[in-house]
Amino acid sequence: MGDIGSAFAEAAGLILAADRTLYGIVQLSLAVSMTAVAVATAIGLPLGALLAIRRFPGRQVLLVTLNALMGLPPVVVGLLVYLMLSRAGPLGDLGLLFTPEAMIIAQTILVIPIVAGLSRQVLEDAWREYEEQLRSLGATASTAAATLLWDTRYSLVTVVLAGFGRAAAEVGAVMIVGGNIDGVTRVMTTAISLETSKGDLPLALGLGMILLAAVFVINAAAQIIKSAAVRRYG
Amino acid sequence: MLPLILENVSFAAGGRTIIDGVSFELAAGPRTVILGPNGAGKSVLMRLCHGLLSPTAGRIDWRGTRDERRPRAQAMVFQRPVMLRRSALGNVTYGLKLANVPKAERERRARAVLDAVGLGAVGDRPARVLSGGEQQKLALARAWALEPEVLFLDEPTANLDPGATREVERIVGDIHSSGTKIVMTTHNLGQARRLADEILFMSAGRLAEHAPVERFFAQPATAEAAAFIKGELPWD
Numbered sequence: 001m002g003d004i005g006s007a008f009a010e011a012a013g014l015i016l017a018a019d020r021t022l023y024g025i026v027q028l029s030l031a032v033s034m035t036a037v038a039v040a041t042a043i044g045l046p047l048g049a050l051l052a053i054r055r056f057p058g059r060q061v062l063l064v065t066l067n068a069l070m071g072l073p074p075v076v077v078g079l080l081v082y083l084m085l086s087r088a089g090p091l092g093d094l095g096l097l098f099t100p101e102a103m104i105i106a107q108t109i110l111v112i113p114i115v116a117g118l119s120r121q122v123l124e125d126a127w128r129e130y131e132e133q134l135r136s137l138g139a140t141a142s143t144a145a146a147t148l149l150w151d152t153r154y155s156l157v158t159v160v161l162a163g164f165g166r167a168a169a170e171v172g173a174v175m176i177v178g179g180n181i182d183g184v185t186r187v188m189t190t191a192i193s194l195e196t197s198k199g200d201l202p203l204a205l206g207l208g209m210i211l212l213a214a215v216f217v218i219n220a221a222a223q224i225i226k227s228a229a230v231r232r233y234g
Numbered sequence: 235m236l237p238l239i240l241e242n243v244s245f246a247a248g249g250r251t252i253i254d255g256v257s258f259e260l261a262a263g264p265r266t267v268i269l270g271p272n273g274a275g276k277s278v279l280m281r282l283c284h285g286l287l288s289p290t291a292g293r294i295d296w297r298g299t300r301d302e303r304r305p306r307a308q309a310m311v312f313q314r315p316v317m318l319r320r321s322a323l324g325n326v327t328y329g330l331k332l333a334n335v336p337k338a339e340r341e342r343r344a345r346a347v348l349d350a351v352g353l354g355a356v357g358d359r360p361a362r363v364l365s366g367g368e369q370q371k372l373a374l375a376r377a378w379a380l381e382p383e384v385l386f387l388d389e390p391t392a393n394l395d396p397g398a399t400r401e402v403e404r405i406v407g408d409i410h411s412s413g414t415k416i417v418m419t420t421h422n423l424g425q426a427r428r429l430a431d432e433i434l435f436m437s438a439g440r441l442a443e444h445a446p447v448e449r450f451f452a453q454p455a456t457a458e459a460a461a462f463i464k465g466e467l468p469w470d
Contacts, residue, residue: 132286133316136309137332137376147328151319233319234362 001202010202011209022203026210029187032100032174033167036107037115040167041160043108044115049145051116052123066120069113074106078176085177098179103187106173111124111163118159123148154226161222168215235307235383236262236415238283240429243292245278252278254439255292261390264381264431265406265416265454267447269423271462274436275324277313283417284310284386303438309382313389315373317361322353322372325361329376351405374405378414385409387418391425403429422446423463427451435459 051063064157083089083106085097099120103177134144149156171189178185180194189210195204238260245253253275260266261276268276281287282294285308318325326344335343348357351371356364361372370390377385387406391399406429410416420426426433426447433450435443437458443450454460 130316130318132281132310132312135286136284137329139332143332147318153319179315233360 005111007201007205012205013063014202014206015210019206022206022210024183025186025188025191025207026214028100028185029168029189029211030214032103032187033107033164036104036167037160037164038112039104039108040115040163044112044163045119045149045156047112047116048119048144049123049149052127052148053141063120066113066117066158070117072110072113073172074110074170074174075172075176077106077109078173081109081173081177098181098185099179100178100185102177103174103185106177107167107170110170110173111167114163114166115159118162119152122136122152122155122159126152154229157222157226161219164218165215168211236260237297238384239293239295239297240283241293241295242284243289243294245275245282245287246290251441253282253289254277256439256441257292258434258441258444260415262415265410265418265429266432266434267426267430268417268419268434268436269421269430269462270419270427270436270442271421273438274394275439276421276436279436280310280388280417280419284308286310307383308386309377309380309384309389310386311370311373311377311390313392315366315369316371317372319362320360321358322348322361322364322375323357325372326376326379330379333380341351343379344375347375350378351375352401352406365398368392370394370398370402370404374402374409377410378409378412382414383410384415384417387416389419389421391422393421399425405460431446439463 051059051066081102084091084099085094085102086092087097096105123145127144130144130148130151134147136208139147142208169189171193174180174185174187175190175193178187178188178190180186185192192207192211195201195207240259240451241257243253243256244251256279268279269277277310278287282289294301307421318328320328323341323344325341326347330340330343331337345354345357348354351374353368353375354378357370361369370393374390390406391402392418394402403425406416406418416429420429430447432446433443434441435445435450435454435456435458437456442456442458445455450459
């Protein structure tokens, strides 16, 4: 118990002392995950809207695939992106392996199915309510999609947060394609994993506390905005 | 775009015939009420006329010239109003935007029509926090703003209390006075008497009668209509 107690104390010390290594890691983590979520949202929401509104051959197959991909193991995504980006791979010439960009690519791939799959569900429910009215007013499919996305915006905040949670928490993909290089591609999850195996519990714990706090604060902020908006706009 | 002509229109879904060989012609002018018991196919018939559904047999024909650049010549108000998550005014301007009304004109027209339905004071409030009656009036305003040649109304007062029902009926009358053809479904006999000039009586997917309102209520030509008026239509 004493070990844990002193580890917590040391971790708190690192956080309060604004340890440079620690904050560099935190900064990179947030930058990578937020960029990945932004890109995945830009791709995933229109994809979700398309699946919600349009009926086309192969839609069911696509839905099942998408739902299955929500549970995609991060290490598998890491491995596939690694194969694409490695020197011998088809995208090897880009020289992206072991860079933050590679990590963004891997996390984007992980988050797209979450955003597309969950938003599809939200948008399909809304479409069921809106379809006749929007068609009566003469909305085209793209206008209808834009209207649905705007009208479900509060629910979609939760969808995007789920995507962020997935990106911020995963370690397998960024470890493989980033390489956990100190000062270059080391993020919170890979650092926690490494420091724990090295036995440097204070740094690992400090990072863990910050990771938890960051996820908590972002979710709380989103929840507050959402409930205030729902109260106001119904 | 009137008259609207249906020739032997049928609609089937899931192996069940919902509309069975319906033919009629609706002219500009008189308020048409589609009357009939629940399940008679009134709503489906209206959706076929409005173009939300396509007939599985027969023809639906709009006569007259149809200039695609003009605002759409028809609009519909549903039993349960669908309110977009924006202000009451925003709900009206949304429809005007889809109808390609110039931006400068949208708000002016929307404010005028909100005043006309008695919602002038709540134009800036979110549509979803309005009462059920106000929401239905807003749906009427949204449709009226489009200045349609034909307005379809599908049981617009089915979920409303008597006060809101009176208001909606008054607005429907005003819309008719402004030159719009009214086509409305109801299963409420009193409402049919108050609002209709002519009755289309539907029974089990077929058009049983098409008659001026006085004659329909005084001398129904079919046994089904007579039974419905007396409140004795058997459930089938």
